[in-house]
Amino acid sequence: MKDALHDLLLHALDSLRRDGVLDAPAPDFVIERTRSREHGDFACNVALLLAKPLGRNPREVAETLVAALPKSHRVERVEIAGPGFINFFLSDAAWHEEIRRVLHEGTQYGHSRSGAGRAVGIEFVSANPTGPLHVGHARAAAIGDTLARLHSATGWKVYREFYYNDAGAQIQNLALSVQARIKGIEPDDPRWPADGYRGDYIRDLARDYQSGATVEAGHPTGDYNREYSRELAKVDVPEAAPEVTGYRVTAGQDPDDLDAIRDFAVAWLRREQDEDLRAFGVRFDVYFLESSLYTEGEVLRVIERIAQQGHSYEADGALWLRATDFGDDKDRVMRKSDGTYTYFVPDVAYHLSKWERGYKRAITELGADHHGSLARVRAGLQALDIGIPKDWPEYVLHQMVTVVKGGEEVKISKRAGSYVTLRDLIDMAGIDAARYFLIARKSDSQLVFDVDLARAQSNDNPVYYIQYAHARVCSVQRQMHDRSILFEQHNALKHLDRLRGEHARAVMVEISRFPEIVEASTANREPHLLAQYLRELAGAFHVWYNAEQFLVDDEDLRNARVALAFATRYVLANGLGMLGVSAPLSM
RNA sequence: GCGCCCGUAGCUCAAUCCGGAUAGAGCAUCGGCCUUCUAAGCCGACGGUUGCUGGUUCGAUUCCAGUCGGGCGCGCCA
Numbered sequence: 001m002k003d004a005l006h007d008l009l010l011h012a013l014d015s016l017r018r019d020g021v022l023d024a025p026a027p028d029f030v031i032e033r034t035r036s037r038e039h040g041d042f043a044c045n046v047a048l049l050l051a052k053p054l055g056r057n058p059r060e061v062a063e064t065l066v067a068a069l070p071k072s073h074r075v076e077r078v079e080i081a082g083p084g085f086i087n088f089f090l091s092d093a094a095w096h097e098e099i100r101r102v103l104h105e106g107t108q109y110g111h112s113r114s115g116a117g118r119a120v121g122i123e124f125v126s127a128n129p130t131g132p133l134h135v136g137h138a139r140a141a142a143i144g145d146t147l148a149r150l151h152s153a154t155g156w157k158v159y160r161e162f163y164y165n166d167a168g169a170q171i172q173n174l175a176l177s178v179q180a181r182i183k184g185i186e187p188d189d190p191r192w193p194a195d196g197y198r199g200d201y202i203r204d205l206a207r208d209y210q211s212g213a214t215v216e217a218g219h220p221t222g223d224y225n226r227e228y229s230r231e232l233a234k235v236d237v238p239e240a241a242p243e244v245t246g247y248r249v250t251a252g253q254d255p256d257d258l259d260a261i262r263d264f265a266v267a268w269l270r271r272e273q274d275e276d277l278r279a280f281g282v283r284f285d286v287y288f289l290e291s292s293l294y295t296e297g298e299v300l301r302v303i304e305r306i307a308q309q310g311h312s313y314e315a316d317g318a319l320w321l322r323a324t325d326f327g328d329d330k331d332r333v334m335r336k337s338d339g340t341y342t343y344f345v346p347d348v349a350y351h352l353s354k355w356e357r358g359y360k361r362a363i364t365e366l367g368a369d370h371h372g373s374l375a376r377v378r379a380g381l382q383a384l385d386i387g388i389p390k391d392w393p394e395y396v397l398h399q400m401v402t403v404v405k406g407g408e409e410v411k412i413s414k415r416a417g418s419y420v421t422l423r424d425l426i427d428m429a430g431i432d433a434a435r436y437f438l439i440a441r442k443s444d445s446q447l448v449f450d451v452d453l454a455r456a457q458s459n460d461n462p463v464y465y466i467q468y469a470h471a472r473v474c475s476v477q478r479q480m481h482d483r484s485i486l487f488e489q490h491n492a493l494k495h496l497d498r499l500r501g502e503h504a505r506a507v508m509v510e511i512s513r514f515p516e517i518v519e520a521s522t523a524n525r526e527p528h529l530l531a532q533y534l535r536e537l538a539g540a541f542h543v544w545y546n547a548e549q550f551l552v553d554d555e556d557l558r559n560a561r562v563a564l565a566f567a568t569r570y571v572l573a574n575g576l577g578m579l580g581v582s583a584p585l586s587m
Numbered sequence: 588g589c590g591c592c593c594g595u596a597g598c599u600c601a602a603u604c605c606g607g608a609u610a611g612a613g614c615a616u617c618g619g620c621c622u623u624c625u626a627a628g629c630c631g632a633c634g635g636u637u638g639c640u641g642g643u644u645c646g647a648u649u650c651c652a653g654u655c656g657g658g659c660g661c662g663c664c665a
Contacts, residue, residue: 329589399659468627542628546629
């Protein structure tokens, strides 16, 4: 809709330039929705931008432009207002056309091809396999998965990636903690390992290890990724990610075999994380193990490449990256004096792998407490000198989540001890409410998750409010079925002009915003815009629903109203689908 | 001390592709609407110096500088 107006203005600009009336390049003007009805439906600032280079009064420029505007059936009239805005008042026909489009495109309405099939890798959650996922991971999961759904909807080839830090000291602590539990040592015991994990799940883990249990989790090695990378490099866009096959670990039962304990514990926790994420409606295409970067020499390759490009130096027995050459605030150690590597080198190697696998866009979703690694990883990638853009990868950082119930902060979980888990959140609020609440706020502001509100079955709760709008349309459909009333779409589309009044109009206007919202949410990595929008659409629908009866005797009018109701349903369902929230048929 | 994020109605938050016109919703409070497709809904009222001070310009919640308040990060930890 916006595009059509954009074209009209470009035409006007072109013809004026050809006639020599306008002597300036077309500025990067904006067409936006107006805030108030008095200003029409859309407004454009092009005259304001042209005024300065032309040295002319903006209102005068606007008048020239408006006079040169081609006629369009979509535009009823054009006004010049304020300092020189060009306001467009759209014809009813323009809105009707959009409703036709919704019914025609159905479940595809709001989708686009702006991604043009390019590959985007979205990394999120990436929790260490050392404990259950917590509410911060829940927010990451909701944001990352919604971004992934949005990119799919806009024509990108999406790969969801999960990176496991399975190689460091944390894993050693995990193994030691489990071993301590196996030997009957409690967290309060002086013999308990220094940085041990104290949660109850360690006891469950120890018990399963001792009983010789077998667990099955995601993929074991980086082989999968490397195989996948060749495919991606070759054809650029593979049809689908290969099926992720699981791997099994059977507990060794020997309390002194720390390696066996570690392997079992990692598999056990990965299984638990997998299950929680699956319960939350989130699946991944690629599981990438940090350990594979060592075993396959990728870490070494990064170090050598950076050294070869002259961006590193030795000092104090360590090898440093000259990160300050690339915008970081200090130089960073890559290889410690004991010969091991700092964690950020595999991080760079991992992102290098994403680059080599052909991701035109890579989005890394992290907790804001990791924002320090951002400059470091980008500096490392720049130091490779292989043409990676300075702002690649893109980052989305999310702020802290606090869970509140009964007016009090909830801090403790039975499973994990010191924090509230994703599982707790699902149990307390349900998947739909949890996903919606976690996505509804801008990711860089802190989030208070009010459990009582999330589970409230009332108009206080935006999730129910939106879902209820959808269920109401379905209820109308059921009524039609029960009363043997047919919806005649052909007839409906001919009589959309029977839709009169502000309320129906408001619904049409809201519906037409959907494609714009989807594009903006995707391009700006701001999924909260979509959550917010659906609340507004549902509101416009409820008002209209309340004001007018759909199933009237007048066939033409009835068909027209039902058509608009169905169009609303498509948008609600499509939008909720992008959030991973269900669209119930009845409530 | 340095860096990043946030500060908008009593509360929770918006403000659309980095500048637009009279800053919007919901909740809370007060007052109305169900013999009609789900009242899990709707209508109305009340509520603001966008933390503060300057700057940039036709125009600032938005950009810049400073300042105050909250959060996070500044390791040869991950």
